Amino acid sequence: MFDFMDLEFNESELSVSSGLYIPEANECMRCGQCVSGCPTFKLFQINEETPRSRIRTISKILIEDVPVSADELKHLNNCVQCRACEASCPSQMAYGQLFDQAQTKLQKPLNGLGKLAFYLIENKKQRTWFMPFLKIYLKSGVQKPSQKSGIFEKFGLANAENLLSEPALKPLFDNYPANGISRGSVGLFTGCIAEHFDSETLIAAIKLLNANGYDVQIPKAQSCCGAIHQHNGQSATNLIENNLAVFNALNVDAVVHVATGCGAMLSEYENESFKKRLFDINEFLLANWSENLKLESSNLNVAVHEPCSQRNVLKNQKSVYALLQKIPDLNVITLDENHICCGSGGSYMLTHPENAAQLRDLKRQVITNSQADLVVSSNFGCAIFLNSDENKVEHPLVLLARQLVG
Ligand code: SF4
Ligand code: SF4
Incomplete structure (x- = not known):
């Protein structure tokens, strides 16, 4: 045997x-x-x-x-x-x-708020229309009564509001030209909600790509990667087909993603032409860093959180450590227990808030023990879930872009 x-x-x-x-x-x-x-x-x-x-x-x-x-x-x-x-x-x-x-x-049936969430993830126009109302809601102070009413618990979204920051409403441009002479062109995958809730990382990605001599194209017609659908028993076919059509038609040298959760899903699309040009932004910048591009030094202690989608699917976590070496004097350390999930798990933090919070507590304790000044995570979902008053978690690109000279 x-x-x-x-x-x-x-x-x-x-x-x-x-x-x-x-x-x-x-x-x-x-x-x-x-x-x-x-x-x-x-x-x-x-x-x-x-x-x-x-x-x-x-x-x-x-x-x-x-x-x-x-x-x-x-x-x-x-x-x-x-x-x-x-x-x-x-x-x-x-x-x-x-x-x-x-x-x-x-085939789990969706409840009312679940249906609305999936509808907004699928439909960019309606999502864009919805965001100003969400912003007003988050600023209005009516959150407390609605939380007390228990409506979010009823629909399995008890944790949703606590994770939301005010959405950015200004859309990104279609094109961002390279600084100086162009070395090439990349398509940026922005997905569904990152443009509203993680614009800081997307802008950092654009700045770093431009500073390295790359034009950045952001096709408006792109859609969510489909991960949330696929992991929750819903069909992701339309979203996948749309992204394949949009990005395969784009005249670029590479397509880059900035969130490893989306990247893991994109990397498993069954389409070789698409996958051939697909890169994680950390890997792409590391491989194409311009010799002339220098960063300001920093004496921070930075701990690297390795998202599960990066460790277990993309398997490129080492590129983050190597990329951060571009910042002179930065002290980069790895977090203990990086192989244990922080609890965010895509929609898990919403659907299983108690389990997720326990896992987050364990991770936050590890972060505190590390005595790091800052934690970097290449997945937006992990970063928003782990952020707290004590722990500052941001994408490594945000740190790198801050150190751009001038
Ligand atoms: S899934 Fe777990 S128990 Fe099953 S073969 Fe793999 S390691 Fe062993
Ligand atoms: S939670 Fe456990 S069973 Fe589920 S994917 Fe992670 S290691 Fe596997």
Whole structure:
């Protein structure tokens, strides 16, 4: 019989998108190598909250086609979808893909606010129209009564408001020309809500690309990457097809994404022409940094938070450390327990606020212990979730752009 213990585990050799054989859900060997890195096992310390137990449930849904109990479903849905289990699995179980397939088969119905949220994610025009009202709402002081009314808890969005900052209303331009002579052109993936809630990072990305000699094009017709849909059992097909059409038609040398959560989804689009030109912004800037571009020094202690989408899917976290070396005198450290999810998990922070808050508390404690002046995270979702009065978390690009001379 095949003995998994004979395998020498090498994370870099594992790739869901590499065209290798992808095991079915019933091929999990139940070896347990995935258990210790699973954040929900860390919280609950029970077998039901392990990847192997969830894969057993997924196998029932996808392969055996037998009913699963409410309890099994609850534990399945407690999954943060961090995919740490994939990175440690000697059988190369494509957990993320299997989880999404199970969600699609289960077809969870959306409630009222859920429907509105998905509608706004899908429709840019309506989203843009909605934002001024959201801004007025957030400034108006009627938040407290609506929070007290319990309406957000009722619709499973108890945490949503606390995470929202005032949305930026000014749209980005279509084109940002390079500083000086152009070396090339890149398309910037902005996704759905980042233009309103993380414009600081997008503007930093544009400044750094321009300073490195790249024109930046931002196609207005692009849409959400589809990750939230796919991980919640909703169809992402229209969003994916739209992005493929928009970016494949764009006359650019590369397409870059700035949020690793979106990047992980984009990197798994099944379209080779699209993937050939797709880069994470950290990797792109590192590979194309202009020799003449110097940054101001800084003596800050900066800790790098490694989002799960970056560690377990894109696997390019080292590029952040290397890129930050462009800032003279900066002291860059890694956070302890970077392999444990911070709890944000896409929409998980909204759908499972209690579990998410416990994971965040653990991460915040690690951040406090690190004594860092600043934490950088390449995923917008993690950054907004981790930010607090004590901990300042921002995208590494924001720090880099601040150090641009002049
Ligand atoms: S998912 Fe992989 S690591 Fe986890 S028990 Fe199954 S075979 Fe082992
Ligand atoms: S994706 Fe993350 S939370 Fe879900 S089973 Fe795997 S390790 Fe656990």
